Amino acid sequence: MTIEVHTMSDKELKKLDVIKKIVSGQLTYRIGAEQLCISPRQLKRIVKKFRSEGIIALISKKRGKTSNRTYGRDFKEKVIKLVETQYRDFKPLFASQMLLERDRVQVSSETLRRWMSEAGLWNIKNKKVTIYHPRRTRRAQYGELVQIDGSYHDWFEGRNDDGKYCLIVFIDDATSRIMKMRFYPHETTEAYFDLMRLYIIEFGLPMSLYSDKHGVFRVNAKEAKIGTGQTQFGRAMKAIGIELIHAHSPQAKGRVERCNETLQDRLVKWMRLEGINNPASANPRLDEYRDLLHNNMFAVQPKNPINAHIFINDLTEISRHFVIISERIISKSLTISYENKIYQLDFGGMKRRLHNKIVSIREDFNQGILIEFEGKSIPYTIYDKQHHLEKPVDAKELEVRRIERLLVKKNKYPQYTPTKNYSWTNCRWGQRYSGI
Numbered sequence: 001m002t003i004e005v006h007t008m009s010d011k012e013l014k015k016l017d018v019i020k021k022i023v024s025g026q027l028t029y030r031i032g033a034e035q036l037c038i039s040p041r042q043l044k045r046i047v048k049k050f051r052s053e054g055i056i057a058l059i060s061k062k063r064g065k066t067s068n069r070t071y072g073r074d075f076k077e078k079v080i081k082l083v084e085t086q087y088r089d090f091k092p093l094f095a096s097q098m099l100l101e102r103d104r105v106q107v108s109s110e111t112l113r114r115w116m117s118e119a120g121l122w123n124i125k126n127k128k129v130t131i132y133h134p135r136r137t138r139r140a141q142y143g144e145l146v147q148i149d150g151s152y153h154d155w156f157e158g159r160n161d162d163g164k165y166c167l168i169v170f171i172d173d174a175t176s177r178i179m180k181m182r183f184y185p186h187e188t189t190e191a192y193f194d195l196m197r198l199y200i201i202e203f204g205l206p207m208s209l210y211s212d213k214h215g216v217f218r219v220n221a222k223e224a225k226i227g228t229g230q231t232q233f234g235r236a237m238k239a240i241g242i243e244l245i246h247a248h249s250p251q252a253k254g255r256v257e258r259c260n261e262t263l264q265d266r267l268v269k270w271m272r273l274e275g276i277n278n279p280a281s282a283n284p285r286l287d288e289y290r291d292l293l294h295n296n297m298f299a300v301q302p303k304n305p306i307n308a309h310i311f312i313n314d315l316t317e318i319s320r321h322f323v324i325i326s327e328r329i330i331s332k333s334l335t336i337s338y339e340n341k342i343y344q345l346d347f348g349g350m351k352r353r354l355h356n357k358i359v360s361i362r363e364d365f366n367q368g369i370l371i372e373f374e375g376k377s378i379p380y381t382i383y384d385k386q387h388h389l390e391k392p393v394d395a396k397e398l399e400v401r402r403i404e405r406l407l408v409k410k411n412k413y414p415q416y417t418p419t420k421n422y423s424w425t426n427c428r429w430g431q432r433y434s435g436i
Contacts (some may be wrong), residue, residue, distance in 0.1 A: 007059075007063075008055075008058070008059060009060075012058050012059060012060070014036070015036060015046070015058055016055065016058055018032045018035055018036055019032070019046065019047055019050050019058070022043075022047055023047065023050070023051070029043055029044060029047075046058070071107070071111070076115060078105070079099065079105060079107055079112065079115065080115055080116075080119050080121075082099060082103060082105065083095055083099075083112070083116060083119075083121060084119075084121065086098075086273075087099070087269075088121060089269070090269055091122075091265065092109045092110070092112045092113035092116055092122060093109040094265070094266050094269065095109075095112060095116075096108065096109040096112045097293070098269075098273070099112075102273070136252070138173055138174050138302075138303070139173045139174045139302075140174060140302060140303040140304040141174055141207075141302060141303075141304045141306055141307070141308040142172060142174050142175055142177075142302045142304075142305075142306075142307050142308060142309070143172065143174075143203065143204070143206045143207065143307055143308035143309035144173070144174055144206070144207050144208070144308040145172075145173040145174070145206070145207065145208050145209075145210055145245075146170050146171065146172055146173065146179060146199075146206045146208070146209050146210065147170070147171045147172075147173055147209075147210045147211075147253045147255055147256035148168070148169070148170050148171075148192070148209055148210070148211050148256065149168070149169055149171075149211070149212065149253065149256045149257065149260060150166045150167065150168045150169075150184075150187035150191075150214075151166065151167050151168075151169065151260040151263070151264065152164050152165070152166050152187075153165075153167065153264050153268075155167060155183065155264075155267070155268055155271070155282075156268075156271065156276075156277055156278065156282075157268060157272065159277040159278075160277055160278045160279075162185075162278075165183045165184065165185060165279055166183070166184050166185070166186055166187045166191070167181060167182070167183055167184075167260070167263065167267075168181065168182055168184060168187065168191055168192065168195050169181040169256060169259060169260060169263070170195065170199055171255055171256040171259050173210065173255060174302040174303070174304075175299050175300055175301065175302050176255055176259070176298055176299055176300055177295050177299045178259065178290045178294050178295060179199060179202075179203060180195055180198055180199045180202070181195075181263075181286050181290065182194070182195050182198070182283050182286065183279035183282055183283055183286075184279075187214065187216065188216065189216050189231070189232050189233050189324070190365050192216055192233055193233070193236070193322040193365070194365075196322070197315075197318075197319060197322060200312060200315065200318060201315065203309050204309035204310050204311040204312060205240065205241065205242060205309060205310040205311075205312060205318075206242060206308070206309060207242070207243065207308050208242060208243035208244070208245055209237065209242055209243070209244050209245065210245045210247060210253055210256075211244065211245070211246060211247065211253070212246065212247050212250070212253065213246050213247075213248075215231070216231060216233050217231060217233055217234060217244060217246060218231060218234070218246055219231060232324050232325065235321075235325065236321040236322055236323075239321040240318055240321055241310075259298075262294075262298075263294075266293065266294075267289060270289055270293065323362045323363055323364045323365075323370075324362070324363040325360060325361070325362055325363075326338065326360075326361045326363070327358050327359070327360055327361070328358070328359055328361060329356060329357070329358055330345065330354050330355050330356065330357050330358075330359060331355055332355045334347065334354060334355065335383065336359060336361075336371075338361055338369070341382055341383075342382070342383035343369075343371065343380045343381070343382060343383070344380060344381045344382075344383050345359070345371065345373075345378050345379075345380050346378070346379045346380060346381070347373075347378065354373075357373070359371055359372065359373045359378065360372045360373070
């Protein structure tokens, strides 16, 4: 006697229980159909098939068979070969996007993840235990808050001899859109001024900026007791009406931090595929990457569709604030000192005494130095300091040098000291001294 064993799912077992009750007359077709969430006509067909074939009629015929959507072996081997040769260090999601865009090969990221894991090209890592940081609600309007940050990384993977560069990124808080980004040698005030100018030209003035406590944005020296308490960037933002907010932790500005992490993975590999090896060729194409491969995928819609940017027609007044402003006191000879240089001021026919007055120095990164007094530009000439001749050496210094040379010679050739058991009679001086 043979016993047949059939494997059934929970759904099929429930269906079997209902059908048995219908066959035994305990349930009607209408109530049974409601319990199985099907129509009474469909239930009648299932019952009819059950009476003729038994339990096998309720078991799915697809069980144990290959899915109709399964990829062929040749296709799988082709995809794995492409990943090994071109996208070996790519993550599955980015690799699937590049396969579709560059090779016209369409495969889902999860399927590719499984294939890469089977081929040893992707290791599934356990998630680290992280400290809980409650999420901050996004700003409602586009342009209401922009997160800014700089990221140092080997962006060109050693293809550029100049080493690591800093990628400065501006992220909109309401939509997670990358607004502007550029490569610079260092994270400096000049770099942020330059990128902020490009931002305003394209989008307008945002309402506020969210940054960390870098020295570009905030005076961190506790002993600083003079000055306005603002950095050059903070002064410029206040002058044009943009609020500058400082984050107390990296997690507070997590959107731009996570964006930098994404760019260090995806942007690096995209530039490798495009043959971009230096900032000069990368900067003109960063907007292309921003629009095609980042914002289309990661950006979200704002809660309030109204744009909070303030559009500016004339940037002359705005650009006037993007300079380094310092103050100096005029000396009696009508000169000032700035950056180790002496500037001779030319006040023309002015008769009043001007020494001890304060002038303003505006250093534009493109146009040079501009000196202003009471709102008027003052012409100047740069005074070159003369190099003094070498001072004559007196007799005392010569004697000191001679003694130093003797000491060096003495240390080089130390005086010989004989031992206690040394026989002086063996030497010529000892024989003469002893009368031999």
